[in-house]
Amino acid sequence: MPFPTQNDLSKTFINNYNLSNKKHTRKKMQKKQAKKFGIRLLVIFLISFMVYQTFLNTYDYLFLRRIQNTSIQIPNDPAFYNQAEKYLANEDFLNTRFLGSIAFEKPLMKHISPTRPMTNLTKRLKNLASKYPSLEPGIFIWDISSGQYVNINADKEYPTASIIKIPILFQLYKRAEMGLINLNEKMSLQEYYITGGSGFLQYKPVGTDLSVYNLAQIMIQESDNTATNMLLSAVGGTNGLNRVLRSWGFSQTHMSDLLPDLYGTNVSTPKDIGTMLYNIDNPDFLTLKSRANIVNIMSHVKNRFLIQAGLPSNAEFIHKSGDIGSMLGDAGIVMLPDGRKYVIVIMVKRPWNLYSAKEFIIKASEITYNSFATRNY
Template sequence: MFPMELGVNRKGNPPHFSPAQANKVSHNHQATLPKKSSLNRRKRKNSSFKNQASKIGKRKLSQDNNAKQNLQLKRNLSAKKSTNFKSKSKRKNHQHQRKNPLRNFFWLTIYALTIIVATSTILGTAIAITKSLNITSPESNSANLTVPENAQNKAELEKLFKVSSLGKEISLLKVELEKLAEQYPQLEPEMFLVDLDTKGFVSLQGNKAIASASTIKLPILVAFFQDLDRGKIHLEEQLTLTEEIIGSGSGNMQYQEPGTKFSALEVADKMITISDNTATNMLIQRLGGQEALNQRFMDMGLTATRLQNPLPDLEGTNTTSPEDLGNLLVKIDSGELISLRSRDRLLHIMNNVVRDTLLPQGLESGAIIAHKTGDIKSVLGDAGIIDMPNGKRYIASVLVKRPDNDPQAKEFIQKASQTAYQYFKKHSQTSSFSLDKDD
């Protein structure tokens, strides 16, 4: 009946009842008290549960907040540590970069010192070896020859490399030549022979410097063809004879009038074929003079070859050695010093030497020799490349120191040439090849 029993009206005020209604309400209220009490207890229980849930929720929220704060704190600490590590790493890298140049400089210095010490040791050893070769100047009435030390050391090293490229010494031939030399006690022969096929060699005092006489014209001819290859001179170039370069002795150019012109090829040809001294002096002048040629000789690897005076050098001040002449011929044969075309022209000139009384007399018919002789009263010599009919090719260089114009020097050179020729004829070993025949 009354929607708001025991409650309040819609305005929130207690309702107003009549006495009859009040009694009824009182009765009903008493009847419903147990129910209300139970409801209140349920409400209180629910309220307690809510409170507990609320507390649990707040506690969990507090724990979550604490966890978030701890996580954020850890992140902050980690970031701080990372920043500190990067800062320390940068400082270390900076310090390492500052130390690296010093460390690199230190090791570079040690490396450079090691190279310097090793190089000095090698050069010292090489120089000591060259000194042991005991190259001496010839005995003559003139002052002894003195070669600048640095240039001589350079030439000696080149000579060592050249000797190392040869094969074994031919002992049997050496014994035969030594026995021949014993038959001429008044002579002082020096010899150097090379088998161009096997690289075997013989040297009897071959490295000893001796007066060159006209054999020095051979390296001058090589220098001429080197300049021809380099375009510094031309075969048809005209050279003028002057009074101050006229030389007495061998040759016929000395009888020409000063001012006469000759082609460069004609001058070179006369220097070798008839051993013209005036032609030699003309080429010495055209090629730059004595000192320039002496440097050229050292560049060729010649250790004892040196110009001291113009031709004729009757006192024997110009020097060479059998090994110098022999090694020069080896290089000519291999085309090492000049072009092949110049080599062919040079050998053609040397094939036409007029004087044939020395090495050519020990050869048999059919042999070909390209050579250059030398003759003054104290020294007689001949050096050349010999081609045998069987294809063998070898080099012979013989210089003999003698009493004034002793004719036995000529005889010795002829017999030495014959001995070498017969040995190579008997022990011939040439380079050959065969072509496979078609089946």
């Protein structure tokens, strides 16, 4: 085999050099392409994240806005609109509080249209309150048929305790109507749901399965805090519930903490809670089947020692009570034997666990019922 000539060596060197140069060029192109690909991925991620957040903020509204309700009342009180500080905690993102909008013009719940105050009943209840100077009661009573009302601190915020479970129940059924929740589907008890306070689920073993409907019964009837935390996760957590409350037109009701919320950070007003209860009769808010299920659940609450203790046995009552150290309350709808109905919400701030708050609620309930029974408002 002949030795390579100088010309052959030069060609080989040039070929190797060109090959090396091509490899170098290819690597540079690959790096540029990888860099472009990385930038594209980052842009796609950022856009996806922004779309996701937009979706979260409008999700419930986009579905719920389908409800058309021409008889919704717009609040006239300017103070009702000037509540920025009150609902700053309605939204939280990455531990940053920010302002969420309130659906004032077209709330998805009918809002109560009061006609005239019940002066006699208001005077009796204020006289009763004067006998309990250490208590700070908030009372809202509304005659569903006539629109007459009692408002004693009813627009003032109070800790809700377990009364906050009412809007959770409502939203559960709203999502079931949308097909987003199956009431017969099982949820599994996990360690992170378990909490103290009222209820027996905290003592059940992890992995226990219960249907969503069964959890709703336990949440309301037994006031089970663990069941509440499970269902809260199904309706979007505290932020999801707050978004819904805003779409319903409430600026003074918000949930800041999971239950048991012993320090009373979850708040509402007696009037807001009364408005929610009134919407159990609103066919534009929930279907007849959903409303019937809600009435059935709320008619079997185990705590019958507050408003119900001041009612005769022939009066029907659906309700939800709440009890923490600083607040005792009860909220529901009373039906008299003649078919008349009234909404009654009593929330009492008190020195820690003061028993006289219970006495006050029972007596206020008795005075109210007797006023309706005798039509002496």
